[in-house]
Amino acid sequence: MITKRIIPCLDIKDGRTVKGINFENIKDAGDPVELAIKYAKQGADELVFLDITATNEKRKTLSELVTRIAKHINIPFTVGGGISSVEDVSILLNSGADKISVNTSAVKNPQLIKELANQFGSQCVVLAIDTKFEDNDWHVYLNGGRVKTDLKTIDWAKQAVALGAGELLLTSMNNDGTKDGYAIDITKQISEAVNVPVIASGGAGTMQHFKEIFENGKADAALAASVFHYKEIAIPELKKYLQENNLEIRI
Numbered sequence: 001m002i003t004k005r006i007i008p009c010l011d012i013k014d015g016r017t018v019k020g021i022n023f024e025n026i027k028d029a030g031d032p033v034e035l036a037i038k039y040a041k042q043g044a045d046e047l048v049f050l051d052i053t054a055t056n057e058k059r060k061t062l063s064e065l066v067t068r069i070a071k072h073i074n075i076p077f078t079v080g081g082g083i084s085s086v087e088d089v090s091i092l093l094n095s096g097a098d099k100i101s102v103n104t105s106a107v108k109n110p111q112l113i114k115e116l117a118n119q120f121g122s123q124c125v126v127l128a129i130d131t132k133f134e135d136n137d138w139h140v141y142l143n144g145g146r147v148k149t150d151l152k153t154i155d156w157a158k159q160a161v162a163l164g165a166g167e168l169l170l171t172s173m174n175n176d177g178t179k180d181g182y183a184i185d186i187t188k189q190i191s192e193a194v195n196v197p198v199i200a201s202g203g204a205g206t207m208q209h210f211k212e213i214f215e216n217g218k219a220d221a222a223l224a225a226s227v228f229h230y231k232e233i234a235i236p237e238l239k240k241y242l243q244e245n246n247l248e249i250r251i
Contacts, residue, residue, distance in 0.1 A: 003248045004214050005045035005221035006235060007199060008228045010035055011052045012081070015065065018052070019177065019226045026052075029229040033068050039228065040073040042235040045250060047073070048169070048199075048223060050101065050128070051081025052144050063095040070096020078126050078169075084112070086119050093120065101169060103128040104142040107149060107156070110163055117164025126199075127165035129153060131186060132173040138186045145173050154189055161194045168194065169223065171201040177226060179205025182213040191218035199223050207233060207241045214247055 010017045010032050017029040029035075036047055049069070066079055079092050080101025089100045106113050106127055116125045130141045131153040138153035157168055170190060172183035182203045191198045197220035200213045204224035213219045227233040242249045 002220065003045075003250050004219075004242065005199075006043075006210070006238060006249075007046045007048055007221050007223040008035070008039045008044050008235075009048045009050065009201065009223045009225045011050050011225065012065070013051070013053050017229065019229055029226070032065065033072055035229065036069050036077070037072050039235065040075050043239060043251065044075060044235055045221070046075055046098075047077040048101065049077060049079045049081075051079075053081075063091050066092055066095040066097050080126070080128055084109075086115055089116055089120060093124065099124040099126050099167070101126040101128045103130065104147075106160065106165075107140060107142055107151065110159065113160055113163040113165050117166070122164045122166035122196075125165050126167045126169050127157075127160040128169040128171065129157060129160075130171050130173055131183075133183070133186070141173060153186060154193060157190045157194055161196050165196065167197045167199065169199045169201060171223075172203060175203030176201075178203055179227070181205065181209045182217060182219075182222070184212060184217040187213060187217035187219050191220070197221060204233075207238050210238060211242060211245050211247065214242070 017032045018026045019029045076098040078099040078101050079097040083102050084105035092100055130145050131138045140149045140151040140153055140156050175183050182200045187200045199221040200219035201223040204227050210222045213222050239249050239251055
């Protein structure tokens with residue numbers, strides 16, 4: 001059985017970690033390097049850093065921060081935000097990132113996924129999907145949740161994997177920051193439709209929510225932010241709880 005992963009997410013704005021609710025009401029949550037060190041020590045399996053305004057403000061994720069993070073932690077981490085070319089990815093991987101995440105640029109140019117997979121290998125290409133349930137279906141959103149598309153989430157997930165995405169990071173905008181639980185239905189649909197790992201994101205509030213997204217949502221990894229940033233859930237306790245509930249987890 002494949003081990004389930006716990007992944008703290010650090011949304012970055014102006015070099016600081018921030019957190020919002022439903023992609024709005026952004027608040028400061030601390031220094032990203034300090035948080036990264038803390039989570040690595042606590043037993044996080046991986047980390048994700050997303051520059052949440054990079055695409056919208058038409059600027060690139062700063063490689064300097066990646067270099068600082070890589071110097072201080074020994075667990076894999078993914079970086080996303082404003083990545084739109086092979087050159088962007090090369091800079092970030094050379095700075096120390098293990099994987100990169102693309103979202104808006106991949107929807108606008110799906111061949112980018114293929115280019116990146118061919119150049120760097122599928123294992124380091126994570127497709128981030130921001131999705132919202134409305135009009136009786138799940139739709140893909142771009143630019144940090146600001147722009148709706150006509151793409152249906154399940155269709156885009158399948159297409160992206162066919163093009164070479166090695167992992168999917170699925171964030172439900174309806175659930176994000178609410179602490180009411182993950183979007184189990186769409187996570188399960190996508191997990192069953194593709195043959196790559198799916199990271200569930202958006203809505204973690206209790207340890208039971210993690211259990212539910214692994215058991216019922218079929219997710220391979222669960223990503224969360226505020227419950228970790230604000231010390232509402234400790235990673236060692238969460239892992240112990242999941243292990244006691246018969247989930248394969250790395251302690």
